[in-house]
Amino acid sequence: MAQETILEVKNLKKYFPIKGGIFGKKTLNQVKAVDDVSFHVKKGETLGIVGESGCGKSTTGKTILQLIEATDGEVLFKGKDITKASKQEMKNLRREIQIIFQDPFASLNPRMKVGEIIEEPLINFGLCEGKKARRDRVLELMDQVGLRPEQIDRHPHEFSGGQRQRIGIARALACEPSIIIADEPVSALDVSIQSQVLNLLRDLQKELGLTYIFISHDLSVVKHFCDRIGVMYLGRMVEMAGKHELYDRPLHPYAEALLSAVPVMDPKRKKKDIILEGDVPSPSDPPKGCAFHPRCPMKMDICSEVRPQLENQNGRFVACHLYDQPTEPERTG
Amino acid sequence: MSKVLDVKDLEVSVKIDNERRNIVNKVSFSVNEGETLGIVGESGCGKSMTSLSIMDLLPQALSVTGGSLTLNGEELTKLSKNAYRKKRGKEMAMIFQEPMTSLNPVYTIGFQIVELVRNHTKKSKKEAYDRALHMLKLVGIPRADQVLHEYPHQLSGGMRQRVMIAMALSCNPGLLIADEPTTALDVTIQAQILRLMQSLQDEMNMSIVMITHDLGVVAETCDRVIVMYAGEVVEEATVEELFESPKHPYTKGLVASVPNMDKDEEYLSSISGTVPTPEQMPTGCRFAPRCKHAFEACHQTPPLFDVNEQSKSRCWLYHEEASNVQEGRKEVGAGNHS
Incomplete structure (x- = not known):
């Protein structure tokens, strides 16, 4: 399958300033929410x-859409740098890149009817001329996401969580996007509803050839839904691999610990062997060197000194000194 | 104990x-x-x-x-x-x-x-x-x-x-x-x-x-688990039994709709519909409107049947006389697939 790269993120950084001082103008420190993250997404x-x-x-997801301005780095969409796009260009880009949020209630205007919510992007982007044509398009979209036509005049509060998420999806689809960033789209839903929404997203992908960036904390959902997976820790990408490679044999010690911490639905399964000690350090004061080294069971001397880069390991990427290629032998004496 | x-x-x-x-x-x-x-x-x-x-x-x-x-x-x-x-x-x-x-x-x-x-x-x-x-x-x-x-x-x-x-x-x-x-x-x-x-x-x-x-x-x-649905206990079982062979259609649906890390499925199985609100609680079995096995008996509230020593299930399918219903259903299902 020949796939072209549709989106490329290069050295993306987002630092949030911590303001202080008497007038709150002095920048005391920075929270490095996203620190030098690079990846690409294929069509x-x-x-x-x-x-x-x-x-x-x-933050990575929102920075791609420029909902949060990046501190540094490039986001290339079809070869064009989004971070440098003008307002008008950005508006058009947002039509092509859509986002679905976690809380379907907070992201829908409670005073608007479902029909109006889904119609709004059609008007904004001039995608559909004429009231009648727009209404038909709205009904078509509602049908596509599994909402009934008679629900068009209801308000968001009359819907359950799963249905609200469907409204959010219909609104995103109205723009005919090529990429959808799904930020924890099923985390607020019960399992039986979660599977309905995941199946819907998969159907839509097949039907419309969509590209997804799926952000989630739930490792079993990600394994089920994604083709390639990137694991982040403290603002950095620590491993990136195909889902089978990653789940069969995680390379980074953090990825390994994370996978082993997931509760498994099998009471006979042996107890887990890796339980990480301690908490995630504060991103305003990340540890020197590898951010994971204070909790890492495989820690070496170099880890507290040098930050490992995301390196290619036979087609997959990992940022860990364990996999450093033996370079020139150190000169001693 | x-x-x-x-x-x-x-x-x-x-x-x-x-x-x-x-x-x-x-x-x-x-x-x-x-x-x-x-x-x-x-x-x-x-x-x-x-x-x-x-x-x-x-x-x-x-x-x-x-x-x-x-x-x-x-x-x-x-x-x-x-x-x-x-x-x-x-x-x-x-x-x-x-x-x-x-x-x-x-x-x-x-x-x-x-x-x-x-x-x-x-x-x-x-x-x-x-x-x-x-x-x-x-x-x-x-x-x-x-x-x-x-x-x-x-x-x-x-x-x-x-x-x-x-x-x-x-x-x-x-x-x-x-x-x-x-x-x-x-x-x-x-x-x-x-x-x-x-x-x-x-x-x-x-x-x-x-x-x-x-x-x-x-x-x-x-060690043991009770499964609740719409305010009722629908299944009670030891944890091994619950995951090995869930009995109630709701439990089955619930277990199947969780993505399994050991399996590769394109689609997850899901339970259609949503949980009823207290205002629109169905009479009889509360899960019946979402259940694909529902039959006439489900209009009446089922008791918690003892299925075996390890588990109980609130479902008419586990009534003695329901076994022929179940088998009949299986045959119909088999017929569809062949």
């Missing part, structure tokens, strides 16, 4: 980004 | 438009000494309300309107508020999902634990402080002597949950009710907390009621 694939809270996965 | 907690035909109801509606309907279960009982179900199934009614902590709009609750042989529903207060924290304790909302933000950790210990025991202030320090060390809090003097906001989520556990266990309760104790935590922290709870359970020989929506957590921690 028609689903890229998963996993990590624990505070690892910067959502 | 003796029963620590025995719940019989518990009913919790809410008043909507001058009409009482049962949110928890005739729920019965028991917890044995040293055992972990899991209560699983999706949001709105009544699992949290069941646990709150055991602790007498129900929100004002709700009340226990029927059934009995027995703790160590003593009836709880007839206790006065004061007598309940003495039991809560001493003989049974509860931890919640969000530790930040259950800790008082304006008092130090130490103050809050000492207050609890002194309320329930005759310990002096000094002894109570020692006890608090001991408990914080027991739950694995680093620099426990400093944390005693810190406020809840100074701790991370995982540490706060440890503090909650330390506080809940400070008077050696025989029963711990844990309502989604790890839902707000990251997986690596969840693994730490679950392991901690297990080791403390072994050490103190207490019983745990683990309320969760996460079937993975159930599989890793529980």
